[in-house]
Amino acid sequence: MTARSQARTPDSGQVRRSTLFILQQLVTRDFKLKYRRSILGVVWSVLNPLLMMCVLTLVFTNMFRFPIENYPVYLILGMVLFNLMSDATGGAMGSIIQNAPLIKKVRIQKAVFPIEKVCFSVVNFGLSLIAVAIVMIFFRCAPTVSLVALPLLLLYVIMFSVGIGLALSALSVFFRDVMHLWDVLIMAWNYLTPIFWPQDLSAFLTGISNQWIAHALVIVEKFNPMYHYVVYFRDICMYATIPGLRENIICLGFALVSLAIGVIIFRKTQHKFILYI
Amino acid sequence: MFKEFRALNDITFQVRRGDVFGLVGTNGSGKSTMLKIIAGVLEPSSGTCTVRGSIAPLIELGAGFDPELTARENIYLNGSLLGYSRDFIDSHFDEIVDFAELRDFLDMPLKNYSSGMVARIAFSIATATEPDLLIVDETLSVGDFLFQQKCEERIQSLIDDSHVTVMLVSHDTSQVERMCDRCAWIEKGHLRMVGPADEVCSAYRSLGD
Ligand SMILES: Nc1ncnc2c1ncn2[C@@H]1O[C@H](COP(=O)(O)OP(=O)(O)O)[C@@H](O)[C@H]1O
């Protein structure tokens, strides 16, 4: 059996399909539904990372005493950026299955759904930057011009997340197990990324007695995209440095590889979605 | 793992521009599947389907409606999914609301609407445009009789004034005879008959005798 593509002329004049408008409408819907019937509403997007940071700061400054200056700032930067990726990919993962009723009834570009979830996470990330600003002001940690590299970092992380999100959303249509597995993986990934522990491995590792683990960790971080993104984020926000060309190429490389894999998986499988949802 | 099942098998027909084409057949015969292939929601596992022009699909009304959102919000959401631009919805908003006759309930969440009220809004959005091809699948049977009449009039005016091509599935054979020029009868995935609407409908009705 061969499926042949259908010839179609584009919609006429005023009624032009605008994927951007669909994206915007879907993000608006998610945003309204998230905050409907909560008194503080959108304030939660700012409050939530603040409260999380307070709890984690309490725990980690009393238990581990990492030698990190401005620890709350360090912590919230790592947390907020990792959450962007984990919210985006987690949201995208279920998006095709959730929108099954729609996909079965309307002719629509299916990639809209995972991409919409990534956009929604970016909006929330934008709000949580307010929390970051509050913490930075509180600890007198002034930002510098190096902040101009933020759009670049955002671009990398968005591309990276879209790639993973596309792949996950497609795979979970055929194997729902992916959804359970991803939750565990994200948790492991969270601990493997220097969010609450020192990103400066050379200083950190001398304290680890088992040298095997120390070496393994160095290698893992080399290949951990989130390590690079988190370090990048802190460099531009609190260490007043703009990462060099080499670091930018590494970050872009991870993003492109992820995006390519995601797009390939999604395009190869999307015509079969309707049979499995 | 599964036994292969063909919902549609070896069916060929043509609908010309400006035709009003009916589809009849017993439940589960594949009428909705046919319309979904034409609308581009489903891909045929083999064979081709070619459509020239824009489509307004009324296959299942209210696709993409979110019960938590208000009618106003849903008009924009559903409109975007149907391919309308924001300007288009802005300029046709009053028309859509007036046709559905639900102006007083615009800011009420859709979950508080009855299914007939939802159908009114949905029909009204889907027919706000003048498409080249209008696809209607038993959707009109939900609203009250007044609204059903209004829908039929709206479709008729699209046919008369704008020369829209229509594909219509209905269990009401008298409606099919009244509105359609030509008709196809699909039975258990096979094409039984194509021809003038009255001939096909009377053959189809004789199934019950
Ligand atoms: N997603 C699906 N998966 C498997 N079978 C389906 C699916 N959708 C429809 N069918 C089958 O295809 C046949 C035709 O269905 P349908 O086109 O809805 O019939 P009709 O609209 O004429 O009543 C039915 O036997 C139905 O069980």
Ligand SMILES: [Mg+2]
């Ligand atoms: Mg049907």
